[in-house]
Amino acid sequence: MLLNTVIVSLSSILPICIFLVLVKLLCKESKSEFRWVLLGLFLGIFINLIIINTAPYISTWFDYNAMEYLIISLYCFFYLSILNLLFRLHQQDDIWCVTLILSTCFSMLLYGNHFLIYVIGYWQQSYSFNGLLIGSSLGFGVCISFSVLFFFSINYLIKRFKIITLYLFLLLHASGQLIPALNLAVQVDLISLNPPFWDSSWLIEESSEIGRLIKALFGYEAKPSLLEISIYAFSTFLPLTYFIFTKGVSKQNSIQLREDTK
Amino acid sequence: MKLKLKFSAVTIAFLTMSFNAQSEIQEIHLTIKDHLFFPETLIVPINQKIKLIIDNQDKTPEEFDSFDLNREKVIFGYSRAVIYIGPLKKGQYTFFGEYAPQTAQGKIIARKKESQNAP
Numbered sequence: 402m403l404l405n406t407v408i409v410s411l412s413s414i415l416p417i418c419i420f421l422v423l424v425k426l427l428c429k430e431s432k433s434e435f436r437w438v439l440l441g442l443f444l445g446i447f448i449n450l451i452i453i454n455t456a457p458y459i460s461t462w463f464d465y466n467a468m469e470y471l472i473i474s475l476y477c478f479f480y481l482s483i484l485n486l487l488f489r490l491h492q493q494d495d496i497w498c499v500t501l502i503l504s505t506c507f508s509m510l511l512y513g514n515h516f517l518i519y520v521i522g523y524w525q526q527s528y529s530f531n532g533l534l535i536g537s538s539l540g541f542g543v544c545i546s547f548s549v550l551f552f553f554s555i556n557y558l559i560k561r562f563k564i565i566t567l568y569l570f571l572l573l574h575a576s577g578q579l580i581p582a583l584n585l586a587v588q589v590d591l592i593s594l595n596p597p598f599w600d601s602s603w604l605i606e607e608s609s610e611i612g613r614l615i616k617a618l619f620g621y622e623a624k625p626s627l628l629e630i631s632i633y634a635f636s637t638f639l640p641l642t643y644f645i646f647t648k649g650v651s652k653q654n655s656i657q658l659r660e661d662t663k
Numbered sequence: 664m665k666l667k668l669k670f671s672a673v674t675i676a677f678l679t680m681s682f683n684a685q686s687e688i689q690e691i692h693l694t695i696k697d698h699l700f701f702p703e704t705l706i707v708p709i710n711q712k713i714k715l716i717i718d719n720q721d722k723t724p725e726e727f728d729s730f731d732l733n734r735e736k737v738i739f740g741y742s743r744a745v746i747y748i749g750p751l752k753k754g755q756y757t758f759f760g761e762y763a764p765q766t767a768q769g770k771i772i773a774r775k776k777e778s779q780n781a782p
Contacts, residue, residue, distance in 0.1 A: 405762070405763070405764060405765075408764075409761065409762070456737075456739060457739040457740070457741075457742050460739065460742065460744070461742075461743070464745060465743060465744055465745040466745060468737070469736075515726070515737070518724050518737055518739075519724070519726075519762055522723045522724040522739075522740065522762070523723055523762070526723065581735075584733050584734075584735075587733075587747070588734055588735075588736065588746055588747060589745075589747065590688075590712070590714075590747040596752075606730070607730045608730050622733075623730075624733070
């Protein structure tokens with residue numbers, strides 16, 4: 402029970418921590434307030450508790466596939482909200498703040514859900530209380546340690562290679578969320594995927610520690626199909642190219658403006 | 664010419680995703696009881712889509728998880744879940760309950776159609 406709780410808490414809390422670190426850096430770079438993220442976090446926990454209480458009933462809808470449809474929508478909204486955060490980064494208006502709250506809430510709903518179901522489901526069992534408590538604390542501890550390390554590493558990379566590094570990490574993290582959405586669509590027989598395009602499980606297994614870490618960071622799949630690879634590449638590099646291009650354009654404009662004023 | 668090739672590549676990539684029409688799909692039942700899967704081994708035909716119906720007869724929730732099949736689904740206590748798997752190539756695919764991985768373990772063996780489910 403102890404070891405399993407550590408694994409469950411790690412796989413659930415780590416993606417939230419990664420997202421929080423990236424968003425914290427985004428707030429730092431854009432000089433906006435982090436309190437919106439905390440609001441989103443509490444909102445996410447609250448909605449999660451409502452979903453968990455109603456999930457046994459909701460999950461029977463649409464031939465027992467309702468939860469998958471809900472989670473697929475959440476994954477897509479999460480990606481779109483991160484795109485919106487990046488697109489409107491320099492506007493800092495109300496829409497940006499609402500998007501910040503929503504994206505945090507989506508992250509909490511997508512990953513916190515598993516952990517809360519596990520804890521709520523097992524904490525009433527007399528044999529598991531101590532294991533849950535110690536295991537969760539250990540899991541939290543590891544996640545917090547990793548977050549601190551991750552924060553300073555990305556902060557260093559931003560200083561070294563500019564803010565585009567943060568854009569890249571956020572886009573990779575967001576695009577990684579579209580892959581489980583595709584797998585869920587296959588799981589409910591909504592779409593079909595071709596056989597795996599490659600198999601890298603000989604190198605890094607998804608179930609290994611490294612596999613779980615890079616899955617939380619970038620949505621690693623050991624056996625991705627061609628469609629998964631295409632969507633991942635498209636959803637990451639198209640917006641990234643746009644950001645690089647527009648940043649270059651705005652830089653050129655500012656140089657031109659300075660020359661004109663001279 | 665290059666544009667045509669690129670367009671064809673994109674089209675092929677997206678044609679790999681097809682929206683599925685409802686057809687006759689074989690159903691296979693799996694039960695979770697006392698944090699164990701019954702039957703532990705499921706034998707399914709190769710190259711065929713399967714509807715896996717999982718009944719959780721425990722009070723506690725369980726998560727059906729399989730890295731081999733790329734499937735993950737939470738099944739609440741005293742509840743049921745449906746997962747579509749396949750078409751599978753010949754071979755063995757393991758699955759486990761993420762909330763009780765020491766006990767809840769099982770495997771799916773994909774074979775030619777004559778085979779039946781193990782007891």
